[in-house]
Amino acid sequence: MKAAKFELDQAVSLEQALQALAQGAGMARALAGGQSLVPMLNLRLAPLDTLVDLSRIAELKQVHDLGNSIVYGAMLRHADFEDGRVPDCANGLMQHAAGQIAYRAVRNRGTIGGALALADPAADWLTVGMLLDARIHVASANGKRVLPLSGFVVGPYMTALEENELLTGIELQKLAPAARWGYYKVMRKTGEYADSFALALSDGARARVVAGAVDGAPLVLDQAAQALLAGATGPALAAIVEDELNDAGRDFTPGKILLHRTAVCRAIDDLRKK
Ligand SMILES: Cc1cc2nc3c(=O)[nH]c(=O)nc-3n(C[C@H](O)[C@H](O)[C@H](O)COP(=O)(O)OP(=O)(O)OC[C@H]3O[C@@H](n4cnc5c(N)ncnc54)[C@H](O)[C@@H]3O)c2cc1C
Numbered sequence: 001m002k003a004a005k006f007e008l009d010q011a012v013s014l015e016q017a018l019q020a021l022a023q024g025a026g027m028a029r030a031l032a033g034g035q036s037l038v039p040m041l042n043l044r045l046a047p048l049d050t051l052v053d054l055s056r057i058a059e060l061k062q063v064h065d066l067g068n069s070i071v072y073g074a075m076l077r078h079a080d081f082e083d084g085r086v087p088d089c090a091n092g093l094m095q096h097a098a099g100q101i102a103y104r105a106v107r108n109r110g111t112i113g114g115a116l117a118l119a120d121p122a123a124d125w126l127t128v129g130m131l132l133d134a135r136i137h138v139a140s141a142n143g144k145r146v147l148p149l150s151g152f153v154v155g156p157y158m159t160a161l162e163e164n165e166l167l168t169g170i171e172l173q174k175l176a177p178a179a180r181w182g183y184y185k186v187m188r189k190t191g192e193y194a195d196s197f198a199l200a201l202s203d204g205a206r207a208r209v210v211a212g213a214v215d216g217a218p219l220v221l222d223q224a225a226q227a228l229l230a231g232a233t234g235p236a237l238a239a240i241v242e243d244e245l246n247d248a249g250r251d252f253t254p255g256k257i258l259l260h261r262t263a264v265c266r267a268i269d270d271l272r273k274k
Helices: 014-023 037-042 078-082 093-099 104-109 112-118 124-131 222-230 234-246 254-272
Strands: 007-009 028-031 050-053 063-065 069-073 135-140 143-148 153-155 166-173 180-186 196-202 207-212
Touching: 007 014, 014 028, 014 050, 014 135, 014 166, 078 093, 078 104, 078 112, 093 124, 093 180, 112 124, 112 166, 124 166, 124 196, 124 207, 180 254, 196 222, 196 254, 207 222, 207 254, 222 234, 222 254, 234 254
Parallel strands: 007 050, 028 050
Antiparallel strands: 063 069, 069 166, 135 143, 135 166, 180 196, 196 207
């Protein structure tokens, strides 16, 4: 099937793009890397009159260093992080995580803003953003606002974005040089979305553990983080993680509990090796 007819608005500034969305009255939509939107258009799953192409807007590709945090422009592509063209606020985690997303062809086009705006529960940047306490910068023709990622993602494929709003940037705190991270992703074969994805972070005094690809917004696991700091290992660690997953209110099957528990324990093991 081919996409239905639409107008293509090739905005060259953020202001132009926001005006085009405002005038679209709900029938205009942003086009970032097109990796998810173009197949949806071809299947006629995304009704619209106008596509607002963001690829010519220089300000959406910028990086702003605010001292303690960095704001990454929404149109930075996964490959920009993978190839080290932008600074890494997380001691190498951004570069590593980007390199594990899909295939290189997808990473050349797919953007961090598109991934977060789509809010696929298995999207890698969603879990990374939750680990790093991301703040999402949003703009419309009426003004700007900043939301915590936990308030931005309201469910699978659902965000707090209004029809006339654009995600303009992702703000992440810089990690202290001593902070270490652990990473573990379960997928059937390279390039596929994760079946489970866990990340752990610790500077020795504070820790954070997140489970992703969990049928909704990623889960922040506070008890697992305490267990990480306390040095729990093996079956004791696994039992703490399993209990926390069971209490998370997500209705996981026993198979999913095993999968997510394994990913979380292995992410913690990965951190401890660093
Ligand atoms: C074969 C394949 C495998 C993949 N595997 C993985 C994987 O393993 N892990 C992973 O994390 N991802 C994976 N992806 C997803 C991919 O990496 C992209 O993140 C995703 O397709 C969306 O990014 P995009 O820039 O292409 O957005 P688009 O497809 O252009 O847009 C997606 C949606 O977001 C909206 N949008 C885009 N940008 C903005 C913005 N700035 N403001 C507001 N709304 C916006 C669009 O209107 C659209 O609704 C895969 C994709 C493919 C095709």
